[in-house]
Amino acid sequence: MTPLQQLIKYGQSYWMDNLTRDLIRSGELAARITSQGLRGVTSNPAIFHKAITSSADYDAQIAELNRQGRSVDEIYEELVVTDVRDACDVLRPVYDASDGVDGLVSLEVAPTLAYDTAATIEDARRLWNAVDRPNACIKIPGTPPGLAAIEEMLVEGVNINITLLFSIADYEAVAQTYITALERRVAEGQSIRHIASVASFFLSRIDVLVDQLLSHRIRPEGTAGYDPRPAALAGRVANANAKLAYQSFKTIFSGSRWQALADQGAHVQRPLWASTSTKNPDYSDVMYVEPLVGPDTVNTMPEETSSAFADHGKLVEYAVDADLEEARQVLKELEAVGIDLDNVTWQLQHEGVQKFIEPFNTLIQALAQKA
Numbered sequence: 001m002t003p004l005q006q007l008i009k010y011g012q013s014y015w016m017d018n019l020t021r022d023l024i025r026s027g028e029l030a031a032r033i034t035s036q037g038l039r040g041v042t043s044n045p046a047i048f049h050k051a052i053t054s055s056a057d058y059d060a061q062i063a064e065l066n067r068q069g070r071s072v073d074e075i076y077e078e079l080v081v082t083d084v085r086d087a088c089d090v091l092r093p094v095y096d097a098s099d100g101v102d103g104l105v106s107l108e109v110a111p112t113l114a115y116d117t118a119a120t121i122e123d124a125r126r127l128w129n130a131v132d133r134p135n136a137c138i139k140i141p142g143t144p145p146g147l148a149a150i151e152e153m154l155v156e157g158v159n160i161n162i163t164l165l166f167s168i169a170d171y172e173a174v175a176q177t178y179i180t181a182l183e184r185r186v187a188e189g190q191s192i193r194h195i196a197s198v199a200s201f202f203l204s205r206i207d208v209l210v211d212q213l214l215s216h217r218i219r220p221e222g223t224a225g226y227d228p229r230p231a232a233l234a235g236r237v238a239n240a241n242a243k244l245a246y247q248s249f250k251t252i253f254s255g256s257r258w259q260a261l262a263d264q265g266a267h268v269q270r271p272l273w274a275s276t277s278t279k280n281p282d283y284s285d286v287m288y289v290e291p292l293v294g295p296d297t298v299n300t301m302p303e304e305t306s307s308a309f310a311d312h313g314k315l316v317e318y319a320v321d322a323d324l325e326e327a328r329q330v331l332k333e334l335e336a337v338g339i340d341l342d343n344v345t346w347q348l349q350h351e352g353v354q355k356f357i358e359p360f361n362t363l364i365q366a367l368a369q370k371a
Contacts, residue, residue: 003313004306005037010317011295013102015040015272017302020051021058024086036310039094039102041087042161042200042274042300044139045111045360048080053366066371075367080107081130088133095135100194101267106161107131108139111356114164120149128158137161137196141353142174150174154181155188159196161272164352166202166345171245171271174199175252178269182261193265198272198298201245203288205275205348206238213339229333235283237334239291240327241341246271246294246320253296272298277305286313294320 007014016032019041023029032038052058058079065075087105088095095103109123124138137159140146146162153160154177162174178199182192210233217230252258253268276288276299284290285308289299293315301309316322334341 002036002310003315004310006315007293007299008037008039010293010315011297012293013039013270013298014306015042015104015298015300016306017042017047017274017276017300019043019047019083019087019105020055021083021086022055024083024090025057029087029090033091033094036306039091039098040104040106040298040300041091042106042139043080043084044108044163045356045363048083049359049363049366051083052079052363059370062367062370072364072368072371075371076364077127077130079367081127084136085131085133088131088135092133092135099267100134100196101270103135104137104159104161104196104198105133105135106137106139108163108356111141111353111360114141114143114353115145117145117148120146121152124149124153124158124160125156128153134194135159135196137198139163139200141349142170142199143349143353147173147177151177151181151184154178154195154197155184157185157190157195161198161200163200163274164202164349165199166206166241166348166352167342168241168245168248169342170345170349171199171201172248172252175249175269179252179258179261182264182266186261186264191265192261196267197269199269200272200274200300201242202275202348202352203238203242203273203292204277204279205352206241206344207235207283208279209344209348210237210334210339210341211235211280213344214337217337227337229337233330233334233337235280235287236330237341239288240330242271242273242292243320243322243324243327244331246292246297247324249296268296270296270298272300274300276300277302290314290316290319291322292320294318 084107091103113119139161141164142162165171185192214230219226273292278285289309
């Protein structure tokens, strides 16, 4: 068995950060479940933009929807809902076998709604009903306005993948929102047994920006003001941040408040490691997988990362709990050299919204041309 197939033995689920119609209809998605240990799928506007504009697989449906007089926005929604629904059907056995923990397929609300609570609720509710599968999972950005939408959708029984989390404080707010939503359902006499949620904590984008800021502070050894810390911190901040977020996860999902929900059949809201492809060629291509293996976690990997980990990944039990003092020291030294991680994560969340809006708008324009 490859390291990728063995991840589940260490408590981590491998999800794929990719979804295309060809993957579904060719049988490759089903094959990956058995051959690679795939347990879930995530999607986003950038993924759908590439899938729809780089193949003819969607042209017949686009033409039919156009003949029906559908708007471009309606065409887009029909295309992605079709793919997500079909992927849900392929992954349904995983969902059933895991008691609703895995086998989920994520679909994102329109990225233009990231700062509009009411519109996000409306969009999430519509997408959930359109897909009409218990293993669908609606993605909502973890922006401040998104929190209220996340809570409301969870109370309604919608599975939610909270995306664009970069800071520990934002993660903790999302975890507390999940618990509050479950408590509201219990108070209303509703079941919480099959509510699924993951909190997507982003990695490589942190190191890309922090490394850039660190490079401004690196001076040649022997020159005035030389400090070895900026160079030593490069490529270490994202994993340190994630390890400490995981400690928050363990704290929040323990104790009497959580136990009362667990006794009602609640599943923990698992941290999902996102943005796990290595951007710097000087770094290990599995640097956002190996150190973050641990119980009740998900790693959603693009193709190149999953292939690399299957080929030469190293598995260490409870790796995510290792070197915690070092992780704390990394963040302390980052502050000491003048980089405010709160400012970095705030910037990245806003940039993340923009990085989804741009391919979404480009895709809508491309669909208008096709139609």
